[in-house]
Amino acid sequence: MVEKETTVGPEAGLHARPAARFVKTAKEFSAEITVIKGDKEANAKSPLKVMTLAAKKGDGITIRAEGDDAQEAVDALVELISQDEH
Amino acid sequence: MDAEVKGKITGVAASEGVAVGPVFVHAPGELEPERENISEDAVEDELARFQGAVEAVVKKLSETAEGLRESGSEKEAGIFDAQIEMAEDPEVQEGVEERVKNLESPEVAVISVGEEYATLFAEMEDEYMAARADDVRDVASQIAAELMGHEATGLSALETPSVILARSLAPSDTARIPKGIALAFVTAEGSRTSHVSIMARSMGIPAVVGVGPDLEEAFEAETVAVDGGEGYAAVDPDPDTVAEFERKQERIEEEKAALEEYKHVEAHTGDGQRIEVSANLGSAEGAEDALGWGAEGVGLFRTEFLFMERPKLPSEEEQYEAYREMAQAFGEKPVIIRTLDVGGDKDLPGVDQPEEENPFLGWRGIRMCLDVPELFKPQLRAILRAASHGNLKMMFPMIVDAREVRRAKEIFEECRRELEEEGAETGSVEVGIMVETPAAVLCASEIASEISFFSIGTNDLVQYTLAADRGNERLRHLQGADHPAVLKLIEETCRAAREAGIWVGMCGEAAADPELIPKLVEMGVTELSMSAPSIPRAKKVVSEI
Numbered sequence: 001m002v003e004k005e006t007t008v009g010p011e012a013g014l015h016a017r018p019a020a021r022f023v024k025t026a027k028e029f030s031a032e033i034t035v036i037k038g039d040k041e042a043n044a045k046s047p048l049k050v051m052t053l054a055a056k057k058g059d060g061i062t063i064r065a066e067g068d069d070a071q072e073a074v075d076a077l078v079e080l081i082s083q084d085e086h
Numbered sequence: 087m088d089a090e091v092k093g094k095i096t097g098v099a100a101s102e103g104v105a106v107g108p109v110f111v112h113a114p115g116e117l118e119p120e121r122e123n124i125s126e127d128a129v130e131d132e133l134a135r136f137q138g139a140v141e142a143v144v145k146k147l148s149e150t151a152e153g154l155r156e157s158g159s160e161k162e163a164g165i166f167d168a169q170i171e172m173a174e175d176p177e178v179q180e181g182v183e184e185r186v187k188n189l190e191s192p193e194v195a196v197i198s199v200g201e202e203y204a205t206l207f208a209e210m211e212d213e214y215m216a217a218r219a220d221d222v223r224d225v226a227s228q229i230a231a232e233l234m235g236h237e238a239t240g241l242s243a244l245e246t247p248s249v250i251l252a253r254s255l256a257p258s259d260t261a262r263i264p265k266g267i268a269l270a271f272v273t274a275e276g277s278r279t280s281h282v283s284i285m286a287r288s289m290g291i292p293a294v295v296g297v298g299p300d301l302e303e304a305f306e307a308e309t310v311a312v313d314g315g316e317g318y319a320a321v322d323p324d325p326d327t328v329a330e331f332e333r334k335q336e337r338i339e340e341e342k343a344a345l346e347e348y349k350h351v352e353a354h355t356g357d358g359q360r361i362e363v364s365a366n367l368g369s370a371e372g373a374e375d376a377l378g379w380g381a382e383g384v385g386l387f388r389t390e391f392l393f394m395e396r397p398k399l400p401s402e403e404e405q406y407e408a409y410r411e412m413a414q415a416f417g418e419k420p421v422i423i424r425t426l427d428v429g430g431d432k433d434l435p436g437v438d439q440p441e442e443e444n445p446f447l448g449w450r451g452i453r454m455c456l457d458v459p460e461l462f463k464p465q466l467r468a469i470l471r472a473a474s475h476g477n478l479k480m481m482f483p484m485i486v487d488a489r490e491v492r493r494a495k496e497i498f499e500e501c502r503r504e505l506e507e508e509g510a511e512t513g514s515v516e517v518g519i520m521v522e523t524p525a526a527v528l529c530a531s532e533i534a535s536e537i538s539f540f541s542i543g544t545n546d547l548v549q550y551t552l553a554a555d556r557g558n559e560r561l562r563h564l565q566g567a568d569h570p571a572v573l574k575l576i577e578e579t580c581r582a583a584r585e586a587g588i589w590v591g592m593c594g595e596a597a598a599d600p601e602l603i604p605k606l607v608e609m610g611v612t613e614l615s616m617s618a619p620s621i622p623r624a625k626k627v628v629s630e631i
Contacts, residue, residue, distance in 0.1 A: 010441075015218075021433070043177055046176050046177035047168075047175055048172060048175045048177055048203050049175075051207070051215065052207070054212070
């Protein structure tokens with residue numbers, strides 16, 4: 001299991017386009033990926049779940065992955081979500 | 087006379103045309119599954135049915151999105167793209183599966199799961215997220231409707247041509263009405279730019295929106311007369327009003343008939359200048375329809391469609407097939423292919439696109455193509471090969487100077503040499519550019535010496551010249567090609583073209599504007615390209631110059 005904390009970068013938070021992009025990237029990996037914000041968890045491959053987190057710019061989130069490409073998945077998603085220009 | 091119309095409710099004139107017909111009130115939330123539960127041995131079958139229903143809904147949504155892209159309604163198409171993602175959401179699937187395993191019927195299960203998300207979204211303080219609640223409900227009810235068979239839902243089961251009344255209409259509501267059944271839309275909510283208005287215009291039916299609570303007056307009515315051009319509806323109209331509407335209808339029909347005779351003529355101005363009137367198309371599917379409207383070619387063949395919503399970039403072969411099909415459909419008539427014009431606002435498979443704050447001022451169009459040969463070259467090779475089957479021309483988008491044109495041409499020539507070495511059959515292809523940046527106009531003389539034609543893309547030229555986002559509602563007064571600054575740029579483009587001995591076309595919305603056409607022709611534009619249904623009117627306007 002690989003886990004990493006980061007901060008939401010995009011102005012619009014993790015919905016609309018940033019969420020779609022995030023989910024799309026997550027789907028490129030075979031690992032099971034979870035996004036955690038506070039006490040809420042979401043399947044990173046589910047756009048609806050990811051949107052229910054209502055993650056805003058500056059919110060701390062954790063990305064956790066389990067599976068063959070877990071490390072790559074976490075690195076890619078952390079990099080994606082921490083960028084502020086989305 | 088209008089003031090005397092009895093039972094008149096007024097709203098926003100959202101889509102032209104008149105209609106009189108029986109009332110159908112669309113009240114969402116009417117979907118009531120008959121079966122609550124299923125038996126234990128049916129679980130597997132029901133899960134398979136659910137998968138089938140999801141696939142069917144996704145297919146329909148994709149078709150609607152494609153159709154909207156074809157007609158240039160990119161933003162509307164995006165709504166359906168998002169709905170597709172929701173329909174395929176793994177968590178929704180899992181939620182439904184669990185409920186079905188607990189012997190809930192799949193239709194009840196999908197509605198409940200959809201409602202769970204909708205409730206979560208609706209509770210969020212964010213307006214955008216609250217709107218997603220409607221989207222999730224919409225998707226869930228589409229899947230449920232599919233599971234229950236079509237007769238289960240109001241709108242898709244409608245058989246009598248009717249005037250549709252509703253508080254609001256979701257894009258999927260309008261999309262699922264059987265063809266020819268909706269005579270008109272009247273809605274309590276909405277503006278000229280709401281989904282329902284855009285859909286009505288693309289369906290060619292009258293619509294009055296934003297009439298407010300007055301709409302309820304009409305719910306009990308038997309018939310309603312709608313004038314979408316004037317923006318009002320008459321509830322249970324008396325015979326005089328009906329007669330008036332019939333006269334209006336006749337006038338509209340006469341106008342249409344008058345245009346009919348212009349469909350297949352060649353348009354000449356009074357002093358003999360020939361103006362070619364062509365269609366803007368996104369794929370060969372629209373070719374037959376466009377030829378029917380009298381298209382004399384394709385002035386803008388958008389190729390983005392081939393590249394979107396797919397796991398991999400299209401191969402050269404696939405592009406070749408698409409371009410050949412279009413070339414053959416038009417035969418001798420010219421087809422102008424615009425090379426890929428995509429930026430950071432749309433994802434391209436396999437291309438590492440950085441997120442950009444201003445995608446319209448970003449890495450897009452020719453900029454991206456020049457940087458990514460593996461994107462550009464297969465397209466150029468496919469065009470060269472397809473050119474042996476028809477009259478293909480090609481233009482580069484987003485050009486700002488002659489240097490870009492020269493680089494693009496170099497790559498193009500490189501492709502031609504490669505193909506010749508490989509012994510492949512190629513055809514000749516005239517090269518032009520899209521004039522959509524003020525910079526291209528300022529460099530027009532130098533650019534003109536490199537190419538065979540200019541095609542002015544007014545939508546972007548207006549946006550870049552007036553620094554006004556074309557999606558910004560508050561800037562409507564800065565979104566017209568009739569702004570003096572834009573007209574000056576068009577004039578300058580024509581002047582540079584005349585000097586260099588090349589021709590000028592136009593493929594933005596302005597090309598179909600009856601008020602602007604005489605001015606454009608006077609400046610020296612000799613080709614006008616537009617959405618196909620506008621062609622007869624444009625030919626008529628040209629003939630009357």
